[in-house]
Amino acid sequence: MLEVTGLVAGYGSTEILRGIDLRVEAGEIVAVLGSNGVGKTTLNMVLSGLIEPRGGDIRFDGRSLKGTSPAEIVAAGLIQVPEGRRIFPNMGVRENLELGSYGRARKNRAKNLEKVFDTFPRLKERIGQFAGTLSGGEQQMLAIGRGLMAEPKLLILDEPSLGLSPLLVEEMFALIERLNGAGLAIMLVEQNVVQSLELASRAYVVENGAVALSGDAATVAADPELRRTYLGL
Template identity: 75%
Template sequence: MLEVSGLRAGYGATEVLRGLDLCVQPGEIVAVLGANGVGKTTLNKVLSGVVSARTGTIRFDGQAITNASASAIVEAGLIHVPEGRKIFPNLSVRENLVLGSYRRGRARRAQNIERVFSTFPRLRERAAQAAGTLSGGEQQMLAIGRGLMAEPRLLILDEPSLGLSPLLVEEMFTLVRTLNQEGLPIMLVEQNVVQSLDLATRAYILENGTVALEGEAATLAADPALRRTYLGL
């Protein structure tokens, strides 16, 4: 579904991604792990067309999207749920969801809203409520629901557990597993190492803008030297 090769990107004179390679196959959950500042969010922004790649290639479902616009990438079905939720606080829950189908999924908007409400019953209860008045967990549900409105072919989730209570983190990871079991490939970008490795098929560990380690998630999780050196466990 997604192939990234030799990707370099940054801001001004600062290079953040330094020749990064990764891929996501159909049906997988791929975890991209690392501490703050290693390039995870920059990677997501480049994949979404918000930040330009300096060199390297990005292919989505066989098509080159390295220099594609953000709107074209959304229309292709590569959907990014950003870190920090980035909901529209003064709009209602329903209005936020409607905006999720602005570029893609418009023809089935009503059915998709119903699907989101079935997945997140609390959003149905708060459909007319201003999104900024929701709890942190409810806002994360809304951000993911808005992403689902675009009928993603690959969903990038950037730190979905950030700022949530342990119980809500567990709910969020259960949701990710359910979406994947329904056939949606997911790239999970997280600092929550233990649960991400438990959930994922494969994992990449970033360090200084490149891939320091990669492999089957279960193998990485079980290796004590790798846990100690790269994951701080």
């Protein structure tokens, strides 16, 4: 579904991504792991068309995304839930969700809104509230719900567990598993190594703008270098 080959990108004279290769197949969860500053957010921005790649190629659903605008990428079904939620705090819950269908799936807005409320009953309970008054966990639900409103073929989740309590982190990963169980392909970009590897079928570990380690999740989790670097073992 998504194939990235030799991806190079950066800002000004600074090169951030140095030949990234990765792929996501239909219906699977792929974890992209790494600490702050290794290039994960830059990768997401390139995939969403917000930064022009300097080299390599990105193919989504059989089509190259080179020279494709962010709006066209959304229309194709590649949807990102960005780090930090990026909701509109002074707008209501319903309005935030409806904005998710602005560029894709507009005709199914009412049906998809009910699906989101089935997935997140708490959002339905708070439908009249301003988004900025929601708890951190509820705001993350809102951000994911907004992404689901666009009927994604592939959903990129950028640090969905960031800033959540341990209990809410457990709930968030359970939600991701349910969404994938319904057939949604997910690229999970996270610092939470242990839980991401428990959930994903395959994983890529990014260091200094390049893939340092990749493979099926169980093999990556057992790798001595990963255990030493990220788990302190």
